[in-house]
Amino acid sequence: MYRFISMTVISLLVILGPHVSIQSSLGRHERSITRSYISVMTVSNGMHWGSWGQEEMCPTGTYAAGFSLKVEGTQGDGDDTALNGIRLHCIDPSRNSEYSHKHYSTVQSEVGSWGTWTNIKWCSSGFLKTFQLRVEQSQGKGDDTAANNIRFTCSNSGEILDGSGLMWGDWSDWSYTCQGKGICGIKTRIELPQGSGDDTSLNDVTMYCCT
Template sequence: MLHTLIYILSLTITIRSLSLLQIVPRNVVRTLTVDNGAQWGDWHFPDFCAEGSFAVGYNQKIEPNQHSGDDTSLNAILLQCESVNGSLFGGQVRSGEGSYGDWTGWSGCNKQAGTHDFLTSFSLQVEPKQGDIHDDTAANYVKFMCRDFKSDIHQYELVYPPGHGNWGEYGGWSESCPVNSAICGIQTRVEEPQCDKDDTSLNDVKFFCC
């Protein structure tokens, strides 16, 4: 009986370890978070750039102002990944995705001769809770800092027009990825459609540095 219990426990640990390896296939050196994310919905599985590649730009899925209807604003974030020297495409990655709105366009870090910059920190625009009788939208927009992979000297803000959503305010910046690392993965907290109730879609996000 004891041997059976040990075997089952060992098998359970092995399965959980394999599942974790599938979820986190990269060597994560820092997890980036902000303190103003909203509280509705569930965290979805993270998604990562291909090995050896990092995020160079992003796209947002946003529902426009519904006026008298139910607003959700930001529904998803999509990252585009490339290798450090820019020669290899590392895929497009996203975590959970809300049901509303459209992809609004790409914005990417600078690419110049001899330089190749990556996303290294972020700030999230979030509308605070509006109370039981008002329309909540939660996260509205996201912006990033770009930086050279191997140096933290030249850091600059990346956000595409108009630079903000319709509701809420930006919070503080997250930590930055260490030198010789950049954002390589994403995990989002998304509320599923609420039928005739108040929808908020994307509420919060984490990014991973590799």
């Protein structure tokens, strides 16, 4: 995406380190932001393959009001991985919604190797407050996909935003509801490519709640 970054920007990245952000048409991508949170939100049906990435937080003062998914479509007789990544899109609550949805920051933890990103789904008002994860349990000698989809509720309207993932597996119970302003960070569990083995990619996710 950033193959045409100028040498000036590259020099700044070297001098200032990984906390520098770059503005793009998709929003500002932040990495490894240090930010306090009041609670950790999990679900009980995540799978165990792979390793946890690091937590990635929305910039201070912003909260997740939308999300997008990296999804691999059905592969027929091939190896399905389904959900490969989750992005949170974070806005400043002091801005009106029309402005905020044009000026936002994007954060993600580890992401799998397959699939394409879906369009962003936004809360009509408020922020993401709780989530469910759709997960296929172990298929034994069959094709495992682990996590397939995610959905969120929004704080002000109570609306449910369904992700554009796949249909295998079952929905978890709803996670703990964020008692702060909204979800502000994410951590994902990803299985690396298995070569000739069975790939599952995204297995589980943790969300963080901030005041």
